[in-house]
Amino acid sequence: MNDDSLRCGCAGATVWFTGLPGSGKTTLAQALADALRAQRHRVEILDSDALHATLPTGPGPAREDRGHHVERTGLAAEVLARNGFITLVSATATATAPGGDSRAAVRRRHEATGTPYVEVHLDIPRAVCAARRSAGHPTGPAAALAAGDEAYAAPAGPDLRLATHRQSVPEAAAAVYALLIDKGVVRSRCPGTPAPLLPDPVAGHGPSGGDGTGP
Secondary structure, eight states: OOOGGGOOSOOOEEEEEEESTTSOHHHHHHHHHHHHHHTTOOEEEEEHHHHHHHSOOOSSOHHHHHHHHHHHHHHHHHHHHHTTOEEEEEEOOOOEETTEEHHHHHHHHHHHHTOOEEEEEEOOOHHHHHHHHTTOOOOTTHHHHHTTSSOOOOOSSOSEEEOGGGSOHHHHHHHHHHHHHHTTSSOSSOTTOOOOSSSOSSSOOSOTTSTTSOO
């Protein structure tokens, strides 16, 4: 993880993937991570449900615990990003904890330290997500959402909104890659590296009809 040979000199950042369970957050994060590592970026993936299973929250109300868990995940992401990692967070993410929106609190933490933060919403119909999950058994904070116990709160103004049920994984990953280029987090190609594994993220990364562009 501390191998300087993986560093290309670009800045760290947090990319926060949010969406319903089954929207493809982890799959997209893994594809983007592969492409970034090929360009010698140091990358970490933080899966919110996996973190919840290994670092459970306290015995408080479930809604409050989920909010705290989102903020803890955001703290870990911000520390990694501030130290040069591109940190990809997969989080259903949700709940409005007492005192404010936990997801907004994550953004504020990044802004306070000048750490780049990008929010990507995977905007997929509930029926599609339910069909994808039909053979699975969600765990962690996503379980209640999957069971219909609480409506998912989609972000009002994400940096990028993707309809991944109408895109291939490489197309969606290229769209996020292009956004990171636009924000100056990464270059289209870092010196001394092979050509990106993804389709050219600058020359047309969304599917026809406009899906995959920002809101």
